[in-house]
Amino acid sequence: MEQTNKYQRSIDRLNDALGKEISTTLQYLYFHTIFEDAGYEYLATLMRRISIAEMQHIEHIAERILFLQGRVDMNPSFRTIQVDGVREALELTCSLEQSTIDTYNEYSRLCSGEDDTITHRMFQDMSAEEERHLDTFRTELQNMIDYGAQYLALQSVAHSRNVAKSSKKEE
Ligand SMILES: [Fe+2]
Ligand SMILES: [Fe+2]
Numbered sequence: 001m002e003q004t005n006k007y008q009r010s011i012d013r014l015n016d017a018l019g020k021e022i023s024t025t026l027q028y029l030y031f032h033t034i035f036e037d038a039g040y041e042y043l044a045t046l047m048r049r050i051s052i053a054e055m056q057h058i059e060h061i062a063e064r065i066l067f068l069q070g071r072v073d074m075n076p077s078f079r080t081i082q083v084d085g086v087r088e089a090l091e092l093t094c095s096l097e098q099s100t101i102d103t104y105n106e107y108s109r110l111c112s113g114e115d116d117t118i119t120h121r122m123f124q125d126m127s128a129e130e131e132r133h134l135d136t137f138r139t140e141l142q143n144m145i146d147y148g149a150q151y152l153a154l155q156s157v158a159h160s161r162n163v164a165k166s167s168k169k170e171e
Contacts, residue, residue: 005068005069007116010116016077017057017123018058018062019076020077022058023076023079024100025055025058026076027096028048028050031043031093039159046136046140061122068119090141093133101131101134
């Protein structure tokens with residue numbers, strides 16, 4: 001009979017979080033590529049930056065699972081959603097962050113009740129980071145709602161300016 005791991009519940013929660021982080025990383029990377037293609041410079045960079053932050057969560061969570069002597073289930077929890085409107089994309093990022101925050105708060109509380117203080121703190125720290133992501137996405141969503149076409153036009157201007165600058169450098 002396989003020996004039971006006293007941290008199994010923490011390991012299951014960590015694996016669930018791992019799946020969410022993998023899917024979120026890919027979702028944001030997808031937004032990065034489509035926004036870059038559309039010439040929305042700032043949004044494309046933002047998506048890339050936050051995608052990398054989520055990827056670092058993957059690494060961090062996997063390391064914790066291994067430390068607890070669990071198995072790492074390195075699989076996405078959902079397939080990338082092919083949304084391509086800026087407003088719809090930002091709405092999706094806000095709801096993803098909010099649901100991750102809710103989950104991590106709950107997991108943090110449960111791990112604390114089971115005396116796994118390190119995993120408890122890890123979920124707490126990640127939740128704080130997801131709140132910062134949510135704050136950033138909310139600001140962009142609000143800008144998009146308030147300024148719409150103007151907001152997008154400004155991004156395209158910034159993009160053209162950068163293209164002009166870099167082609168000048170190459171001359
Ligand atoms: Fe994350
Ligand atoms: Fe996040």
